[in-house]
Amino acid sequence: MSTIDSKSYAKVVQNGVHAVETVKELHAAGYAAEDIYVLAHDQERSDRIADAADANEIGLQEEGVFTAIANLFRSRGDELRAKIASLGFTESEAAFYEKELDLGKVLVIARKPD
Template sequence: MSTIDNKAYAKIVENGVQAVETVQELHSAGYAAEHIYVLAHDQDRSDRIAEAADAGHIGLKEEGVFTAIANLFRSRGDELRAKIISLGFTESEARFYEKELDLGRVLVIAKRTA
């Protein structure tokens, strides 16, 4: 995976197996597990893939308190877009990725820390 640099990285994959492979490639490229995130439209699927891949979870640190609380009352689509935005993506990018998740795909995001 030669195109990985210090910027945020996002990749849409077709299924959990490809997500696990992508996470493993990111680990090999130097990304720490706590800075790799896996999102699927279904929360349980996200959790299962993240656990199998040794990826982190988007939480208070990434989202902030207000977004995390607001997500308790949002639809899953709104929650996913808010999580994606909290990782540094634009609203239009978040809408694009969320539509891909609606189609059953999986989003792998990685961020390097300074």
């Protein structure tokens, strides 16, 4: 896993099966379901993987109201980068992860609560 800061981790995996396995590993390591997020390029795929893995999607609480509203008018790529950045990643990290999502991969993010 890649360390983003002392509390946040991200891992790019090949598919939903690997995402579910990674989430299980994070649960075993002590992360709560509400602190684990999965993200795929396709919204429906994100929904399915999050449900199967007992993880969250990045939503209003993480993004904030203004970002969530702005995402209604953004392209999917811009929306994904904003969602990733809302969890504390830099713009360049968010761009890197979004390109991986473009390739059909899945992003698993875990963070310890403040």
